[in-house]
Amino acid sequence: MEIKTTIKATAFVMLIAGAIAATSCNNNKNQNKMNENNTSLFPKGEKLSNDWFSGNAFLQTLLARDKNNDFALGSVTFEAGARTHWHTHPKGQVLIITEGEGFYQEKGKPAQRIKKGDVVNIPENVEHWHGATANTKMVHIALTNYEGEQNVTWLKPVTDEEFSEVNK
Amino acid sequence: MEIKTTIKATAFVMLIAGAIAATSCNNNKNQNKMNENNTSLFPKGEKLSNDWFSGNAFLQTLLARDKNNDFALGSVTFEAGARTHWHTHPKGQVLIITEGEGFYQEKGKPAQRIKKGDVVNIPENVEHWHGATANTKMVHIALTNYEGEQNVTWLKPVTDEEFSEVNK
Known part of the structure; x- marks a missing residue:
């Protein structure tokens, strides 16, 4: 038994x-x-360096430059409050916002609210920054064109004062 | 009164x-x-011609070619059963699948299932098609590089037999 x-x-x-x-x-x-x-459409990826980003921003690489595609393609996730430093692109950049809401601002101009479904065509050599709002995350695909071996020049951080100002 | x-x-x-x-x-x-x-991330846009697409496919243009961006950018929605004709790109194309599930097939190779979050880097001058499955819709961003003034050469339709075969 x-x-x-x-x-x-x-x-x-x-x-x-x-x-x-x-x-x-x-x-x-x-x-x-x-x-x-x-x-989210893509995984969050790896945390981006605070040398060039304020707060918690992440990059999931989607495609590296190759013989047909003269750009880098990636998905960037900005947690609330996170943003790029001021920077320029020698041959411009296209942002496709895939989630949430944030800001895009060119130096000396008012910030623009950007949200899911928006496409931003950033001109060459224009100082600007992009990122989340103080209270919402923002995710965008970034398509960054190359000129020679370069596709970005990093400048100063967006200060807390500058960031507060656009969030008013 | x-x-x-x-x-x-x-x-x-x-x-x-x-x-x-x-x-x-x-x-x-x-x-x-x-x-x-x-x-959906983007509006469905305008119906694409059945000269080049089988079934109900739609294009929402996101960005036209300009001095920095040597490609056309659009969101293509394929209703269930819809697909491109066989075609080639002289300088390749990148697909970013944003919704649903479908197929990508290069001539003489088995079809690949593609779904939300996938990125397909299509080589130059390779005959292929993409579209929905028989039962599910599929939406992708298409980034189509130019060579000179051309970015696509359209060929024959994907027959119902060919489409049934990959849906088995």
Whole structure:
């Protein structure tokens, strides 16, 4: 009878394990369904250096420059309050905002609110910054054209005073 | 008293109109909130010609070629069953899948399933097609590089037999 009991006990354990697996599987399915509809297009990627970004910004590289594509392509996630330093691009940059809301500002001009679905065509050699608002995250695809070996020149940080001013 | 009645009646109409406007405004707000989380990144745009696309495909232009950006940028929506004809690009194309699931197939190779979050770097002068699956829609950003004045050469339609084969 000992063997029979063991079999029964094993069957019971397997039944429970199966039930847990089924539940977990179901959760994953729901999770995927949720991802499909609600969550970010790309992974967040690696944290970007505070040498060039204030706060928590992240880069997921999508494509490196190659013989056909004379640009770098990546997804940049700015947590609330995060932003680039002031900078210029020698051959411009295109931003495609894929999530949230933030700012784009050219030196000496008022900041523009940018949000999911917007496309910004940044001219060459114009000092500017972009990033989240103080209270919302912002995610954009960045398509950064090259001129020779260069595609960006970093300048000074956007100060807390400058950032507060556009968030008023 | 006639004037007073008219004023009263006008006030009543304005009250009703205001209430309708407020409700409609509120609906818009909710709609925007829903868009932010759940719906497509870009509008569907204009239907693409069946000279080059099978089924219902749509283009929302995001950016035309200019002095910095040597490519056309657009969002293409393929309803279930829709696909491009076979075609080539003289300087390649990059697809960024933003919604749903579909196929990318190079001539003589098995079709690849592509889905939200995938990036496809299509080589120059390789005959291929892309589109939805038979049962799901697919939306992608298309970044199409130019060589001279040309960025695509259209070839034959993907037949129903070819399309059925990859959907098996």
